[in-house]
C-alpha cells in the first residue's frame with residue numbers, strides 16, 4: 001500500500017515552525033507550538049523536565065515499540081559581551097562564523113523584549129577599509145551585531161536591557177518557491193519535525209494505527225550533542241532519528257530523495273534496521289539513497305552513547321548547504337514522510 005501524506009500541510013506547518021525562533025537552550029515556544037499541533041490532530045504529548053516533547057501513538061500489536069525522533073532546536077548564538085561601541089560580541093551555539101555574515105538577527109532581552117540587528121565584520125564598510133574588509137578573518141573577535149537602535153556606547157545598550165547571556169536567533173528567511181524548493185535556515189531539523197507531524201496527521205485522518213506502539217520524540221538539545229541522551233521510554237526497542245541528509249561531493253543524497261545513513265562520525269548504524277528501511281523504500285517505490293555522512297552525529301548517536309538498549313537508524317531529506325543557507329525540495333520531504341509512515345505501519 002502506498003501511503004502519501006499531505007505535502008501541502010507539511011510545508012505550511014514547516015514554514016510556521018521555521019518562523020518560531022528555537023535556538024538550543026531556548027526552545028519552549030517551538031515545543032509548545034508542536035504540542036498544540038499534535039493536540040489538534042488528536043494526539044496528546046507530554047513535555048519532560050528537559051523540555052523535549054514525547055507523543056505516543058498506540059499500536060495494533062504488543063511489544064516491539066519504536067521511536068522516531070526529530071530535533072526542534074537550531075543553531076544560534078548568545079550575547080557574549082556588550083562592546084564599548086554599543087555593538088554585541090557573540091558566542092555561537094553551534095555553526096560557524098562565515099555562514100552568518102550579513103544575517104539579520106533577533107536578540108531576546110531578559111525582559112522578553114525583542115531587538116533586531118545585523119551580523120557584520122568590524123571592518124564591513126569597504127569605502128572605509130578597502131581590501132581589508134574582504135581579507136579580515138571571520139571569527140568571534142572580528143564580528144559583531146549592529147543593533148537597530150540609536151546606541152553608541154556600552155551603557156546605551158545595557159540601558160535597553162540587553163546583556164551577556166541573551167539569546168540571539170538568525171532570521172530563517174523561509175521561502176517556498178513555485179518550483180517546490182524550500183529555502184531557509186534551520187531546515188535541519190525543522191523539516192523532520194514537520195514530516196513527523198504530517199505522518200501523524202495521515203494516521204489520524206485515515207484512522208490507522210502503527211503496527212507497534214510508536215513514540216515521536218522532539219528533542220531540544222541536539223545541536224549541542226545531548227538531545228536524545230534522555231527521553232526514550234524503556235520499552236522502546238528500535239529508534240529512527242529523522243534528521244537532514246547530507247548533499248555534496250562524493251554523496252548520492254539529493255533534495256529530491258530520502259537519505260538512509262549507513263555510517264556517520266559516530267560509527268555505523270544498525271545494519272538490520274538499515275536493510276529494513278531500504279526494503280520499505282523498494283516495496284513502496286520511495287526515492288532513496290544510502291550514504292555515509294562525513295561530519296555528522298545524530299540524536300540516535302546521543303541515545304546510544306547515553307546507554308540506550310536499542311537498534312538505531314538515521315533517515316532524512318537531503319538538505320543542500322547545511323548549517324548555512326539551507327535548501328530542500330518538497331519531493332525529498334515527501335519521500336521522508338512516506339518512509340516514516342511505511343516504517344510505522346509495517347511489521
Ligand SMILES: [Zn+2]
Pocket residue numbers: 071188189222243244
Ligand atoms: Zn540536525
